[in-house]
Amino acid sequence: MNKKLKVPVIPNLDQVTMESVADFMEEQATRQSIEYANWEQDFPYKPISAFGIARTEKYLYISYFVRGNCLRAVNSKNNSSVWEDSCVEFFAQVPGEKEYYNFEFNCIGTCLAAKRRSRDEAVPFSDGQIAQIKRFSSVGDRPFEEMHGLFAWELVVAIPFSLLGLDGSNLPEKINANFYKCADATSLPHYLSWSPIDLPVPNFHCPEFFGEIYL
Known part of the structure; x- marks a missing residue:
């Protein structure tokens, strides 16, 4: 069953630093777990x-x-293979559109972003478009090889609605989306989702399993 959530409006977020945004969101944002291990056997x-x-x-x-x-953050260039690192992702689709958007970030904030028709059909975002996404990482922005141990980290991102083809002053009632956690090339690969996915092998490019994000 696809999940749903309501996005609260916090107008003053645009006026504070990205490092401070995390504190505001801790108190006022909607918080959810990315907990479905859809391919748990493997x-x-x-x-x-x-x-x-x-x-x-x-x-x-x-x-x-x-x-x-x-913890791994080897990739430091836009549209590099961030999914191989310690990675979090946001995929979204505007209802009625065939295309969807994927935003993927490793733990130092390196971003891969594109507008897609499928996993293999994509128009990557330009460096200028990616630069519009504000980011803050608790582990900094310098790349590093995999480290072993127990790590806790936070990444805050601010994605302009314009990159989703939306007018922020006239938003639709909802968009469809999913949130992911992965780390393909680490010693502990995993593929977690917010809204569950019913497919035989790991694949996040599946809008049919997106949840509903009410704006």
């Missing part, structure tokens, strides 16, 4: 993964929190 590891979500007229704010074993 990938049983489940780091604690959650997100908070809120919006202003201009931005959709997402604050990810992860606690788990090992």
Whole structure:
């Protein structure tokens, strides 16, 4: 069953630093877990993964929190293979459209983003478009090889509604979306989702399993 949530409006988020946004969202945002290990038989590891979500007229704010074993952030260039690192993701589709958007971030905030028709058909976002996404990571922004141990980290992102093709002053009632946690190339690969996915092998590019995000 696809999940649903309501996004609260917190107007003053645009006026504070991204580091401070996390504190505001801790008190006022909607918080949910990324807890479905849809392919648990093959990938049983489940780091604690959650997100908070809120919006202003201009931005959709997402604050990810992860606690788990090992941490990797090898990729530092736009549209590089961030899903291989300790990675969190947001996929969204405007109702009635065939295309969907994917925003993928490793733990230092490196971003891969595109407008897609499928997993294999995509128009990547330009460096200029990706630069419009505000980001703050609790582990900094310098790349590093995999580290072992217990790590807790937070990543806050602010995605302009304009990158989703939306007018912030005239938003639809809802968009369809899913939130993910993965780390393909780490010693503990995993594939977690907020809204469950009923497919035989790991695949996040499946709008039919997106939940509903009421704006």
